[in-house]
Amino acid sequence: MELNWSYLLIVPLAVGALVLALFIVWWERRLLGWWQDRLGPNRVGPFGVLQALADMVKLLTKDDWLPPFGDRVFFILAPAIVVGSMLMAFVIVPFGPGLHVTDSNIAILFFLAMSSLAVYGVLLGGLSSNNKYAMLGGLRAGAQMLTYEVFMGLSLMGVVIHAGSFSLVDIVESQRGMWYVLPQCVGFFIFLIAGLAESHRLPFDLPEAEHELTAGFHTEYSGMKFGLIMAGEYLAMMLTSALVVTLFFGGWLGPSFLPPVVWFALKTALVINFFILLRAAIPRPRYDQLMSLGWKVLLPLSLVNLLVTGAIALAAAD
């Protein structure tokens, strides 16, 4: 087991992802303001860019309150699990040719494993707060993430059949001829919806729906722990966007007048903006609507997609 230079990428990747998550918060607020015909945060620094920094200073200096009625260990552990599992999943993302921390033959499974471990952050956060709203939010989050994980994995298997590998580098390389968004458009839409539900962002933020559950599973959180949970949500959105680009939009591939890393960054930024637009455009469904959409529509659809893709691959192989 020799040490590889790509491990040097770990620290800048983790720090960069967290800082970027901070600035996406500002960017999201500006974009939402623009789409909703208002200004958004524009006071701190040029165009309000430093708002993110100001928010961080505020969160860091706030009183870090531990609920005396809750489970202290789980309460502290939960935000760490949320952020830790998401940062771990970033190691498999290929940012450019050769620019990845690790490329393994189980990369997609590793991503699914990490996103399924992220459920614990939310569940334990809800459980340890010992609060009705937090408990309900935690239960909702658990059920929602478990449901959408099932066909998140299934929707990716079409891509795996096409590429013949779980390795993300191989998947990007095999998209030189055609991006998988065309042959796998059903898989793409299912993955997009599942990714949205996994990162529990609007319109699928029912675990923290403020009109019925105050703030759901993170009702009791304050200060930097609240900041970590928020960062985890934005990290999940970045990760989903990066994977959408890698799996369906050819990753770093693009015309050669720009370096591959820039292509990857541009495509990912576009998908992130699309997620923000969804937040501005679509109202929240009811919780039972969300669950029945998952089990009754998306799960059979992803199974049919897998079946058809498999049949075509089998026919082509003969």
Added chain:
Amino acid sequence: MELTLFYIAAAVAIAAAALVVTRLNAAHALVWLVVALLAIAVIFFLLGAPFAAALEIVIYAGAIVVLFLFVVMMLNLGRRSITRERLWLEPGMWIGPAILTAILFGEMIFLIASSDTGDAGSPVGPKAVGEALFGQYLLAVELAAMLLLAALVGAYHLGRRYLRDRREEAS
């Protein structure tokens, strides 16, 4: 290097498994169970079965134990269940299981000592696992799938009866 990692992971797995049994709070026990499963996944990875390692986390740690935790949250176990657990974990309770486990442990030591364990095995990639499952062991896979389908239909039937009763009560 790999041997050291194996012993660390094995020690973590055993310690976490012991804590699963001895914790009085069900939620704490489940979190230790997750730790034990993660340690076992590391062992699978070191033994050259990355696919099994990933599935161990996705399915056992990421889905099944989540459902257990889900049920624990629904039941809202309070102080009473902790005192009851303490009663169940009396020292006398340990004697029977300890004797049976000691017999099995002795058998295992005997088997390891008497058999030739020179073959360290070779890494098995995801493709090889798939080929084995849907080639050599196709019948077993299909039978297991039938069993799971029966369980699914049964669960649906029970849930539907409960819902129908509720609807009749409401009307």
